Amino acid sequence: QSVLTQPPSVSGAPGQRVTISCTGSSTNIGIGYDVHWYQQLPGTAPKLLIYGNNNRPSGVPDRFSGSKSGTSASLAITGLQAEDEADFYCQSYDNNLSGWVFGGGTRLTVL
Amino acid sequence: QITLKESGPTPVKPTQTLTLTCTFSGFSLTTSGVGVGWIRQPPGKALEWLALIYWDDEKRYSPSLRSRLSITKDTSKNQVVLTLTNMDPVDTATYYCAHTVDGGPPSPWGQGTLVTVSS
Numbered sequence: 001q002s003v004l005t006q007p008p009s010v011s012g013a014p015g016q017r018v019t020i021s022c023t024g025s026s027t028n029i030g031i032g033y034d035v036h037w038y039q040q041l042p043g044t045a046p047k048l049l050i051y052g053n054n055n056r057p058s059g060v061p062d063r064f065s066g067s068k069s070g071t072s073a074s075l076a077i078t079g080l081q082a083e084d085e086a087d088f089y090c091q092s093y094d095n096n097l098s099g100w101v102f103g104g105g106t107r108l109t110v111l
Numbered sequence: 112q113i114t115l116k117e118s119g120p121t122p123v124k125p126t127q128t129l130t131l132t133c134t135f136s137g138f139s140l141t142t143s144g145v146g147v148g149w150i151r152q153p154p155g156k157a158l159e160w161l162a163l164i165y166w167d168d169e170k171r172y173s174p175s176l177r178s179r180l181s182i183t184k185d186t187s188k189n190q191v192v193l194t195l196t197n198m199d200p201v202d203t204a205t206y207y208c209a210h211t212v213d214g215g216p217p218s219p220w221g222q223g224t225l226v227t228v229s230s
């Protein structure tokens with residue numbers, strides 16, 4: 001049972017927009033800790049996609065964007081491409097656990 | 112350029128102690144604010160944070176595994192070592208180490224090492 005809650009799967013056709021939600025609580029996202037997002041392609045390590053709620057590392061296309069409000073955060077992907085198929089994880093810090101927390105992961109399928 | 116690489120034995124027998132080494136380059140664990148964390152991922156399942164160690168030797172552990180975990184650093188070798196005692200088949204997972212700085216996200220990550228627990 002992951003501390004942060006994500007939908008198990010989302011899907012969309014090429015060119016469409018999809019969003020992935022990440023719900024936390026008052027001990028992590030709700031208390032102000034940043035949310036970060038990772039993309040994990042099959043057989044590879046997670047790669048940082050969004051940091052500090054809405055910032056893209058160098059090299060990440062602007063089709064990927066993040067937002068945060070209250071105890072939740074969202075990742076939006078516009079102009080879906082086949083190569084976007086992957087698992088996506090949100091991550092934050094939890095005050096009670098004094099460490100990192102992750103979402104359960106969301107598998108994106110491009111139809 | 113920051114790189115990390117995990118190494119360790121596989122398979123591991125039940126009840127044995129797992130010792131994993133993270134060897135890194137491109138940063139120093141003597142620099143203020145820098146840390147290295149361990150995360151694992153059972154096959155087909157989600158990511159789970161295990162432990163963190165910072166430049167000042169502050170250590171954090173996942174409460175659910177605290178009694179079985181230990182994390183140490185060797186700054187002269189640019190290595191962080193994680194030990195997990197009393198291994199069980201449910202501990203079968205890919206184990207990753209990752210860099211962090213100033214409370215930011217774990218990034219980058221190592222390639223991961225698959226540890227299988229089997230008799």
